[in-house]
Amino acid sequence: MASTTQIPVPPATRVAPSSKPSKQGRGRGRARPNFLGGLGGWLWLAVIIVPIYYVVVTSLKNQAGFFTSNPMLPPAEPTLDNYKLVLENDFAMYFVNSLLVTVGSVVPALLVSFMAAYAIVRGKSRFLGWTNKLFLLGLAIPLHATIIPIYWMITKAHLYDTLLALILPSIAFAIPISVLILSNFMRDVPNELFESMRLDGCSDWAMMWRLALPMTRPAVVTVGIYNALGVWNGFLFPLILTQSPSTRVLPLSLWTFQGEFSVNIPAVLASVVLATLPLLVIYVVARRQLISGLTAGFSK
Amino acid sequence: MSVSSASSRRVLERGPSGWLAAPALFFFLLFAIIPLAGVFFLSFTKWDGLGEIKLDGFSSWTTVLTDPVTGNALWVTAKIMFFSFIVQAPISLLLGVFTSASQKYRAVLAVLYFVPLLLSSAAVAIAYKALLDPNFGLGPGLGIPFLAQDWLGNSDLVLFVVVFVIAWQFVPFHTLIYQGGVRQIPASLYEAAQIDGAGRVQQFFAITLPQLKYTIITSSTLMVVGSLAYFDLVFVLTGGGPGYSTRLLPLHMYLTGFKANDMGAASALGVILVVIGLALALILQRLGGKNRNASQLEGA
Amino acid sequence: MVKLTLRSAAMAVTAAAMSISLAACGSGGPSSASASSDSxxxxxxxxxxxxxxxxxxxxxxxxxxxxxxxxxxxxxxxxxxxxxxxxxxxxxxxxxxxxxxxxxxxxxxxxxxxxxxxxxxxxxxxxxxxxxxxxxxxxxxxxxxxxxxxxVQPVVLYFNKDVFDKIGAQAPKTWDDLMALVPKFKAAGIAPFSLGGQSKWPDLMWLEYLVERIGGPEVFANIAANKPNAWSDPAVKEALTKIQDLVDAGGFVNGFSSIAADSNADQALLYTGKAAMILQGGWIYQSMKTDAADFVKNGKLGFTAFPSVSGGKGDPANIVGNxxxxxxxxxxxxxxxxxxxxxxxxxxxxxxxxxxxxxxxxxxxxxxGIESKLAASPDKDFLSYLYGMAKNAPTFTLSWDQALSPAQGDAMLANLDQIFLKKISPDQFVSTMNATIGK
Known part of the structure; x- marks a missing residue:
């Protein structure tokens, strides 16, 4: 039993791991209830839920209530004033900034990475091999270590305090992991399919969009979600490369709210809730796709 | 590679043009490789962020290498890396196995488990700052004196608090990776084991663990290399304090550069960060080297 | 199917964002509306x-x-x-x-x-x-x-009169008075001092005043002038030792190093009666006036000068702050x-x-020429006190973290934090700080 060697998984299942639980899980689950596992599961749920509960409950208290009431009990008179206060403080603008930066970074990053991954997998030139190695190197290096030269470059390019200052480096930083995941998936596309298209006289451009893209869609979704989460929640670039409220993004706005609302902890926590809300909505609406999308690329 | 694909490649000759990789390469060179060279260069200069950049030989390096704070930052980074790994890896592995099963309640729990994925580090840090307040937070709320400790102010405790909060934020992601990995294990293996009369624990060690080898490597690599980038969470949660007890290397670099305004020394710290990242990646790649070959072979 | 849901979700988000951004454009505040790019x-x-x-x-x-x-x-x-x-x-x-x-x-x-x-x-x-x-x-x-x-923002010692009345104590005049108050408040379950230790600069107020009281203004003047080994002045060591004595005695509120002064949490401990005293800048009076209006209005807030230290060279009328x-x-x-x-x-x-x-x-x-206006203010007690303090002080030393270069200031705050946490000794502090002179 223990000698079972690695079993090659057929490409099809790996390309599109279905979101429905597979059979073996069902088989095992029926054996006999796993009390220990269940206990651990509920325990971890408590670990996850308690902080979230605290944040939500506190955000509904007024400031006096926060100091006097029991922190873990729901407020006697819930109030939405804190949310109003946050929304009045340009929250919508920060939200739009975050959205622009995320879309502006992820879409181009996906596009250039996809093209690069296609070239790297299908091409054979030494140049492409070298390019691929460079990207792999980029995975190993904590790119944030280069923030000082980036700050200098952005300053010299007169991009400091613009959304573009956040977008450009974010694109660059997203490329290595995107190319890696996309090219891993692209290798699984049967060569014969490319050959037959080639024989039909299709160009690389056509093969890329009409064959490679549909076949690697799960990976594209993975990479897109992964990068979007990273950019949406990014903090270091906005902290260093922007300053004015008009270019502020959500994570940075939380940090500044924390200073501005000072002792008004309920308002600070309301801003945390509001900043998370958009992603939560997406999660509720498209949970399956998000989860299976994230899994598809990393469980390779 | 099958024979047919090799022969057809000969027919195709050149493969797609290297130009397809050019846009990605351009971004990556401009905002990752050039800054990387820049951080080396700046480590030999003196620059306060305001005036001129002046060549200054090895003086930044002397400063950094003789400063005990650097050693401390390395030590803190190593501790956080180590403890984060030994806390996160088993929990995410077990939760991954737990959530991959099909019972309804587990699926519901899994939905909640993944919520922290949606929060930015800034949000998590702010929430925990309020939650861990010894006067108005969780401890007094639950009336458990043990929880009313000075979590963020006690330099012996704070490191573990940081490790815990990091785990809270990142375990969901790794759980997801493991969940995907477990679901790819062929059910037949478990069925065979059950016929052999193997118990749950035996199955876990004999089938699940060996089958997850590559998932473990992927997740561990992301965990270890990722711990070099825990900047934002710690910055907002503790600011590196109390004292230097959570001032890990990326944070030390930031504070040296943008708070003490010694960009030369900060760049030297950046170089150290890059070197550590590379070294770790090389070590991990040696461990996981087979993984890449395997996946490339399977692709054909 | 999958594709459709995702796309419609994305479209919904985009649409929502558009409407929000349009709304944001319409409701710009008066200041932003009138500001041109060259304002x-x-x-x-x-x-x-x-x-x-x-x-x-x-x-x-x-x-x-x-x-x-x-x-x-x-x-x-x-x-x-x-x-x-x-x-x-x-x-x-x-x-x-x-x-x-x-x-x-x-x-x-x-x-x-x-x-x-x-x-x-x-x-x-x-x-x-x-x-x-x-x-x-x-x-x-x-x-x-x-x-x-x-x-003017000199650093003042504030106290909560209610809790002082509760244990029948007087505001401390000397360092010995201050140390004697510590066990009394602790016995009553009240923290003697609140401190926003996470922000680090409130720690500095203690060092500034103690060095001033013990060694006079020349000690820091020498440090600020980058004189070699200026931190080795015995007054610095004595001040640091006194700080650690106070920490040992439990003088600061439990969890002081995780309390942020920026969030005004340190003042909140004072006016909620969880702490008896706080050493802070003149500006916290303003925020307490809004955050704890009744507390201030009913005269529960006491204020006094930093105590003198016996045998100290500094004039007790000297002040530090901004x-x-x-x-x-x-x-x-x-x-x-x-x-x-x-x-x-x-x-x-x-x-x-x-x-x-x-x-x-x-x-x-x-x-x-504001004396008459101050006298007419409902806050005249505090304002006149502060004004007199600033006017009559032989020396007004600027907060050290601002007086020094950014690199020195940063190192000083980080090391002082270590002193409060008892992670380093006064001697270690002195030698580390001497090494930063001229940076």
Whole structure:
């Protein structure tokens, strides 16, 4: 039993791991209830839920209530004033900034990475091999270590305090992991399919969009979600490369709210809730796709 | 590679043009490789962020290498890396196995488990700052004196608090990776084991663990290399304090550069960060080297 | 199917975002609506003076639409983090908010702030409105680079009269009194001192006053002048030892090093009666006046000078803190921005309305001839006390973290934090800090 060697998984299942639980899980689950596992599961749920509960409950208290009431009990008179206060403080603008930066970074990053991954997998030139190695190197290096030269470059390019200052480096930083995941998936596309298209006289451009893209869609979704989460929640670039409220993004706005609302902890926590809300909505609406999308690329 | 694909490649000759990789390469060179060279260069200069950049030989390096704070930052980074790994890896592995099963309640729990994925580090840090307040937070709320400790102010405790909060934020992601990995294990293996009369624990060690080898490597690599980038969470949660007890290397670099305004020394710290990242990646790649070959072979 | 759901979700989000952004465009505040791209920009700090400054700028913009100023506020720590990067990037505000001292000097050395000497010379009214002792903090090498813009902010020892009454104690006059109070409050279940240790700079107030009381103002003057081994003065070591004694005695509230002064949590402990005393800047009176109006109005807030230390050389009337905050004008600003800025400094600042608003907020403006106004204020007890304190002090030492260069200041705060946590000894502090001299 223990000698079972690695079993090659057929490409099809790996390309599109279905979101429905597979059979073996069902088989095992029926054996006999796993009390220990269940206990651990509920325990971890408590670990996850308690902080979230605290944040939500506190955000509904007024400031006096926060100091006097029991922190873990729901407020006697819930109030939405804190949310109003946050929304009045340009929250919508920060939200739009975050959205622009995320879309502006992820879409181009996906596009250039996809093209690069296609070239790297299908091409054979030494140049492409070298390019691929460079990207792999980029995975190993904590790119944030280069923030000082980036700050200098952005300053010299007169991009400091613009959304573009956040977008450009974010694109660059997203490329290595995107190319890696996309090219891993692209290798699984049967060569014969490319050959037959080639024989039909299709160009690389056509093969890329009409064959490679549909076949690697799960990976594209993975990479897109992964990068979007990273950019949406990014903090270091906005902290260093922007300053004015008009270019502020959500994570940075939380940090500044924390200073501005000072002792008004309920308002600070309301801003945390509001900043998370958009992603939560997406999660509720498209949970399956998000989860299976994230899994598809990393469980390779 | 099958024979047919090799022969057809000969027919195709050149493969797609290297130009397809050019846009990605351009971004990556401009905002990752050039800054990387820049951080080396700046480590030999003196620059306060305001005036001129002046060549200054090895003086930044002397400063950094003789400063005990650097050693401390390395030590803190190593501790956080180590403890984060030994806390996160088993929990995410077990939760991954737990959530991959099909019972309804587990699926519901899994939905909640993944919520922290949606929060930015800034949000998590702010929430925990309020939650861990010894006067108005969780401890007094639950009336458990043990929880009313000075979590963020006690330099012996704070490191573990940081490790815990990091785990809270990142375990969901790794759980997801493991969940995907477990679901790819062929059910037949478990069925065979059950016929052999193997118990749950035996199955876990004999089938699940060996089958997850590559998932473990992927997740561990992301965990270890990722711990070099825990900047934002710690910055907002503790600011590196109390004292230097959570001032890990990326944070030390930031504070040296943008708070003490010694960009030369900060760049030297950046170089150290890059070197550590590379070294770790090389070590991990040696461990996981087979993984890449395997996946490339399977692709054909 | 999958694709459809995802796409419709994305479209819903985009649509929502569009509507929000449109709404945001329609509802811009009055200040942003009137600001053109070449308006002078100003960054202020959140907190006590925020409404006063906002009012002053609103009034200015209303009267001078062609010279309008765009005002943004930052929290203290966020401001200090951001302003330098922005100035370094050549995109700092026209009005640079500051404290004088070594930080101002670093801007001067880099040529980032304008020399205002000629402006002062040609506008004697501007010069004469300030207390001279405060004005000189904006002077470097005989040239004026910064002008005071708000109120005197000496560090004061505040106490909660209710809890003092409860245990029948008096405000401490000497360090020995202070140490004797510690066990009494502890026995009553009240923390003797609140402290915003996470922000680090409140720690510094203890060191500043103790060194001042023990060794007099020369000790720090030597350090600020970068004299070799200036930190080795015995007064520094004695002060650090006294701090650690107080920590050992349990003088500071449980969890002090995770309490942030920026969030005013340290003051909250005082007025909620969880702590008996706090050593803090004059500005917290303003925020307590709003956050704990009843507490202040009913006279529950006591205030006194930092106690004397027996055998100390320092005059007990000497004070530390911030003489004021200052405006510097960016040398990188456009001519029209500079003109607007100087015009505001000349006739928009410290108008009667401004001065009154400052006093009403619970602050002492740095201008001359305000005694009668102070006496008419409902906060006259505190304001007159503060005013007298500032006026009669033989020496007013600027907060050390501002007086020193940024690199020294950062190292000092981090090491002092270690002293409070008892992670290092006074000797280690002294030798580490001596190594930073000249940096």
């Amino acid at each position: 002078a920009t100003m960054w202020g700090l959140t907190g006590g003076n925020q409404p006063v400054l906002q009012k002053s700028i609103d009034a200015w913009n209303k009267a001078h639409p062609d010279e309008s100023i765009k005002l943004d506020f930052f929290a203290n720590d966020a401001y200090k983090t951001k302003v330098r990067t922005a100035v370094g990037a050549g995109q700092g505000p026209t009005f640079i908010y500051g404290w004088g001292g070594g930080v101002l000097k670093s801007y001067v050395d880099a040529g980032q702030v304008a020399d205002l000497s000629d402006f002062i010379a040609s506008n004697p009214d501007v010069k004469s409105r300030y207390l001279p002792s405060v004005l000189k903090n904006g002077v470097i090498d005989g040239k004026t680079y910064a002008l005071p813009n708000n109120n 003489p004021s905050n200052f405006w510097s004008i960016s040398s990188k600003a456009t001519d029209s921005q500079k003109k607007a800025a100087l015009d505001y400094v000349k006739s928009g600042m410290f108008t009667d309305a401004d001065t009154q608003a400052l006093i009403d907020s619970g602050a002492v403006p740095v201008t001359t």
